[in-house]
Structures are given as C-alpha cells and as structure tokens.
Amino acid sequence: xxxxxxxxxxxxxxxxxxxxxxxxxxxxxxxxxxxxxxxxxxxxxxxxxxxxxxxxxxxxxxxxxxxxxxxxxxxxxxxxxxxxxxxxxxxxxxxxxxxxxxxxxxxxxxxxxxxxxxxxxxxxxxxxxxxxxxxxxxxxxxxxxxxxxxxxxxxxxxxxxxxxxxxxxxxxxxxxxxxxxxxxxxxxxxxxxxxxxxxxxxxxxxxxxxxxxxxxxxxxxxxxxxxxxxxxxxxxxxxxxxxxxxxxxxxxxxxxxxxxxxxxxxxxxxxxxxxxxxxxxxxxxxxxxxxxxxxxxxxxxxxxxxxxxxxxxxxxxxxxxxxxxxxxxxxxxxxxxxxxxxxxxxxxxxxxxxxxxxxxxxxxxxxxxxxxxxxxxxxxxxxxxxxxxxxxxxxxxxxxxxxxxxxxxxxxxxxxxxxxxxxxxxxxxxxxxxxxxxxxxxxxxxxxxxxxxxx
Numbered sequence: 282x283x284x285x286x287x288x289x290x291x292x293x294x295x296x297x298x299x300x301x302x303x304x305x306x307x308x309x310x311x312x313x314x315x316x317x318x319x320x321x322x323x324x325x326x327x328x329x330x331x332x333x334x335x336x337x338x339x340x341x342x343x344x345x346x347x348x349x350x351x352x353x354x355x356x357x358x359x360x361x362x363x364x365x366x367x368x369x370x371x372x373x374x375x376x377x378x379x380x381x382x383x384x385x386x387x388x389x390x391x392x393x394x395x396x397x398x399x400x401x402x403x404x405x406x407x408x409x410x411x412x413x414x415x416x417x418x419x420x421x422x423x424x425x426x427x428x429x430x431x432x433x434x435x436x437x438x439x440x441x442x443x444x445x446x447x448x449x450x451x452x453x454x455x456x457x458x459x460x461x462x463x464x465x466x467x468x469x470x471x472x473x474x475x476x477x478x479x480x481x482x483x484x485x486x487x488x489x490x491x492x493x494x495x496x497x498x499x500x501x502x503x504x505x506x507x508x509x510x511x512x513x514x515x516x517x518x519x520x521x522x523x524x525x526x527x528x529x530x531x532x533x534x535x536x537x538x539x540x541x542x543x544x545x546x547x548x549x550x551x552x553x554x555x556x557x558x559x560x561x562x563x564x565x566x567x568x569x570x571x572x573x574x575x576x577x578x579x580x581x582x583x584x585x586x587x588x589x590x591x592x593x594x595x596x597x598x599x600x601x602x603x604x605x606x607x608x609x610x611x612x613x614x615x616x617x618x619x620x621x622x623x624x625x626x627x628x629x630x631x632x633x634x635x636x637x638x639x640x641x642x643x644x645x646x647x648x649x650x651x652x653x654x655x656x657x658x659x660x661x662x663x664x665x666x667x668x669x670x671x672x673x674x675x676x677x678x679x680x681x682x683x684x685x686x687x688x689x690x691x692x693x694x695x696x697x698x699x700x701x702x703x704x705x706x707x708x709x710x711x712x713x714x715x716x717x718x719x720x721x722x723x724x725x726x727x728x729x730x731x732x733x734x735x736x
Contacts, residue, residue, distance in 0.1 A: 287337035290374040291362060292381065293330040297370045299384055300449065300633075303399040304695070306389060307632065308370065311451050311480055314405065314629040317368070318398065318696050322347070323361055324389040330371070332378040336362065346390075396695065397680050402449030403670060404633040407647060408438060409456050410463040412639040416486050417523030420550050422583035422648045423458075431639040432458075435465035437661060439472045441637055444666035446476050454507075456484040456647075458639065461494060471501045482507050484548070488527055490534030499541045506543045508535060508571075512555045513562040521554055539570060547574040551599070551617070552589040560602050563615045572613045576603070580707040581733055582652045590734035597730055623720035623727040625693045626700025631679050635670070637661060643669050645678070648703050653712045656702065682713050687721040707733040 293299070299319075300307040306324035309316040319327075325346070329339045336358060344354035365371035409423075411432035442453070453473050460466055460483050473481050483498075484507040508531075512518040515528035522531075538545050547566050549559065563574050576599070579585050591599075596619050603615040630636075630645030637643055641662040644650045650657070656678060659669035669675060681688060683699050691697070699705075700716020708717040708731075720727040 286359060287335060289336050290332065290334065290377055291330045291336055291339065292332040292372045292374055292378075293327050293365075293383070294370045294372055295381075298404060298451065299324060299327050300400055300402040300404065301388055302401060303395050303397070304393045307398070307400055309404060309629075309633055311404070314633060315627055316629060316633060321389045321391055321393060322357075324384075325386055326358060326361055327365075328384040328386040328389060331380040331382055332374055333380040334377075346386075397676065398632060398695065398698070399676055399679060400632055403445055403635060404450060405452040405454070405629070405635075406442075406445040406450045407454045407456065407634065407636040408433070408441065409458060409637065409639050409647065410438065410460045410466065410469070411458040413462050414458040414486070415462070415488055415524065416459070416527060418550075418584065419521055419523060419554075420552060420579045420583070420585040420589060422580060422585065423651060432463060433637070433639055433641065435468055437641065438465070438469050441661050441666055442469075442473055442476055442478075445635075446478070448667060448670055451478065452480045453478045454482050454484060459486055459489060461485055461489045467494065467497045467501065470498055470503050474502050481505065482546075484509070485534070486522070486531065487534035487538070488522075488524075488530040490537050492537055495537045495541045495543075499543065504544050505546065506538055507546050507548055508538070509550070510535070510547050510562070510566070511549050511552075512558040513565045514555075514558050517555055517558055521550075521552065535569070545571050547571050549574060549576045550579050551576050551591055552579045552585075553591055554589065556591055556595060556599065559599060560606060563603070563606050563613075564610075567610050567613055572610075574615050576615075576617045578619060578731075578733060580648060580703055582648065582703075582707060587734070591732060592734045593726075593729040593732045596732055600730065619730045619732070620718060621727075622718055622723050622729050622731050624718055626697050626704070626716035626718040628698065628701045628716075630702075631658075631675055635666070645675075646702055649706060649712060652706060653702065656712075683715055685715050687719075688715050691719075691721065704731070704733075708735070 298309050305321040306319040307316050308319050329342055340354045340358045343358060344351045362371060481503060482505045486509050511521045518528040519525050566574055579589050581587050600617045603617055606615050607613050635643055635645055636647040638650055641660045643658045644656050646656055658675045681699055688694055688699055700718060702712035704716050704718055705714045706712040715722050717723050718731050
C-alpha cells in the first residue's frame with residue numbers, strides 16, 4: 282500500500298446498490314442487471330465507504346472489528362477497492378464529507394450460509410398491465426391476443442408497487458401487451474413516482490399513443506419511454522408486427538412522445554427480416570433525437586420460428602457496424618445484446634428481479650412465462666409479494682437446476698447458477714439444461730457470438 286493511497290477518501294458509488302443475501306451481499310447497478318456476489322466482509326467494507334473516511338481509517342476499522350493484523354486488513358482493503366474502482370463502483374473524493382449513510386455495517390456481521398443465493402431485497406420489478414395488444418408481432422414470446430381479457434386492476438398494481446417498494450425495489454418497468462391500452466396507466470405511474478421509484482420506464486409499441494395520455498404522463502414527471510421499433514422500412518415493419526399500416530401509427534406515436542419531451546430509448550428485435558435495416562434505423566433515430574438503440578436477439582418461442590433466427594457471422598458484422606456508428610455519431614449508444622460463447626452466464630431473475638403477469642401470476646422470466654409454466658412463483662391475488670419473495674417455492678427455483686458435472690465442478694457455479702433458462706430453452710430445447718453461453722457447454726463454438734440458430 283503506497284503512502285498516498287492511505288489518505289484517499291473513498292465513497293461507494295451513489296448509483297451502485299448493495300443488497301444483503303444469505304451468502305453475504307449482491308453488488309449491482311440500478312439499470313444494469315449484471316451483478317457480483319460479495320462475502321459479508323466485503324459488504325462490511327462497502328458500508329464504511331461513506332465519504333467520511335480515508336482508506337487507512339477503513340482498514341483500521343476492519344482490523345479492529347475482525348481482530349486481524351493491520352497489514353492483512355490493509356492488503357485486503359486495497360485489493361477490494363481496486364476491484365470496485367475497476368468496475369466503476371468507487372469514487373475518490375478530494376475532501377471529506379459528512380457521512381453518507383446508506384447501509385448499516387452491523388447488517389453484514391454474519392457468517393455466509395448455504396450454497397444458494399437468497400436475497401433479502403428486490404431491485405427491479407416488471408409488471409405487464411394488460412394482455413391486450415393491437416399488434417401481432419411475428420417474434421412475440423407472449424403470443425399476446427389482440428383483445429386479451431386478462432389485466433391487472435389499478436388497485437392490484439398499486440398494492441404490488443407498495444409491497445415491492447417495501448422489499449427495496451428501485452426500478453420499475455411497465456409493459457403488456459400494450460400498456461397504453463390500460464385505462465389506469467397515468468394513475469399507476471403517478472403512484473409509482475409518489476413512492477419514489479428511482480427509475481420508471483414504460484415499454485410501448487407506440488401505435489396507440491395519443492396526445493392526451495402522453496401529456497398526462499409527462500405531467501406526472503415520467504421521463505423515460507422504451508419504444509419497440511424494428512425497422513425504418515414501412516413494409517418490413519408492418520410485416521414484423523403483423524398489422525398493415527402500423528408503421529404510420531407507430532411513427533405518429535413516436536413524434537407525440539418526442540413533442541412531449543420524453544427521453545425515448547429504442548429497442549429492436551433482430552430477425553432475418555430486418556437484419557439489413559438496422560444501421561439505417563440507427564441513423565434515422567439519431568436524426569430524430571433518439572441516441573440510444575438496443576438490439577435484442579429473437580428467441581424461438583411463442584410466435585417466433587427458427588426461420589427468423591440470425592447466425593453468428595451476421596451478428597459479428599452487425600456488431601461491428603453498430604460500434605462504428607456509436608463512434609461516428611456523438612453521444613450515441615447503439616448496441617447488440619449478444620455475448621461471445623465462453624462468457625460466464627448470469628440471470629438476475631429471482632436474485633434482483635420479479636415480473637408480474639396480467640393474470641396476477643409472478644415469475645422471474647417474462648419471456649418464458651408461457652413456454653415454461655414451472656417457473657411461476659405464486660400469484661399476487663393469493664399472497665403478498667413479500668410472501669412470494671421469501672417463499673420456499675422461489676428458494677427452490679433459486680437452487681442450481683441441474684446435476685450436470687460441468688456445472689458442479691465449475692468455480693463460477695455460485696455466480697452463474699446454470700445461467701439463463703431462456704437461452705437453454707431456445708438453443709437446447711430444455712430450460713433446465715445449463716446455459717449454452719458457457720464455454721463448457723458449447724466448447725466447439727467458444728469465442729463466437731451466441732445465437733439461437735443451431736449452426
């Protein structure tokens with residue numbers, strides 16, 4: 282430890298979150314669903330990073346609390362702070378500040394227990410307000426009916442918002458079906474804002490957005506809208522959403538949102554139909570003031586069939602195109618949600634996130650809610666969200682779902698926990714198999730971008 286390092290004043294990043302679990306703690310962001318698992322001692326160190334202590338004072342407190350030599354405490358603290366700094370979870374201040382107390386150190390003075398991560402707190406909540414949707418997207422995993430009858434009442438949504446907030450939820454995503462078809466949308470958003478959810482988004486197809494509801498939503502203080510837009514070619518767009526003339530209605534809805542000063546983030550589902558449109562779509566969105574567009578892979582579930590899938594070679598080319606566009610266009614972010622096989626998989630479901638369906642059922646993976654009903658955790662019409670979060674049912678689903686020796690012998694098994702069930706279902710046909718993103722599962726494809734296409 283260098284002498285100047287002793288005198289640095291360390292602050293745990295205000296945008297990062299620490300959540301206690303049975304094994305220690307979960308370190309995460311509010312908006313990025315990747316996470317790290319910490320020991321109780323590492324979590325204890327974070328509670329001391331309140332802007333009022335130097336690194337030396339943090340080390341001294343650690344040594345005194347755990348009864349270890351100062352030299353060992355110094356080394357452990359400096360090593361851990363370097364990891365936090367590398368992951369942008371740490372800030373060094375030029376002056377001390379009055380302590381910013383976010384966590385109680387005593388909460389993390391315990392021994393880790395068990396080999397299943399059981400979080401004390403929730404981070405993110407998704408709610409599908411209604412089953413009804415005006416579109417018939419060819420890739421829809423929910424296979425949502427145009428006039429679906431299932432929907433949550435305003436009372437039910439507000440109640441689950443309160444319960445989620447009591448569990449520590451910070452992030453809220455309202456979706457459907459089409460959330461703009463829910464008559465209580467504005468009231469629900471206002472309630473969420475009053476409860477101080479820090480990140481609230483509505484995910485919409487845009488085709489039923491009107492001036493009145495847009496103005497009312499903006500008046501609540503809502504800022505962020507996620508718009509699904511799959512092509513800048515009207516014919517391709519209409520083909521993908523399954524409704525003739527939908528492009529013009531979506532475009533009008535988008536313009537209404539922009540006119541009401543919403544920050545619109547675009548989301549695109551990549552298929553063989555729109556592969557060639559993505560770079561042009563990014564440029565068109567940028568010119569309209571939408572500087573962020575995320576491209577997701579279509580998974581072969583629901584209405585989506587294998588002929589819509591895109592191979593890894595095409596994905597590599599598109600990723601390079603998006604990287605060049607992001608460098609070329611100032612303050613833009615165009616990204617492809619695809620990772621190379623060999624990446625350590627993760628799933629935030631049941632660890633950070635829950636999802637409430639229009640019929641009240643709760644799951645941790647909205648994409649699999651129809652394809653794999655076994656992942657349903659309970660129903661808010663029968664029990665509280667807190668009861669579901671701490672239930673034996675959900676704890677069973679948090680356990681390692683496979684006895685595959687490649688998982689049992691892996692050093693990353695706790696953080697991975699067999700990874701994403703959707704990838705397992707979409708690529709291997711079985712949600713209980715290990716995640717094929719793992720290099721141990723598809724070693725012959727290691728280094729290639731993951732795709733659901735069986736190449």
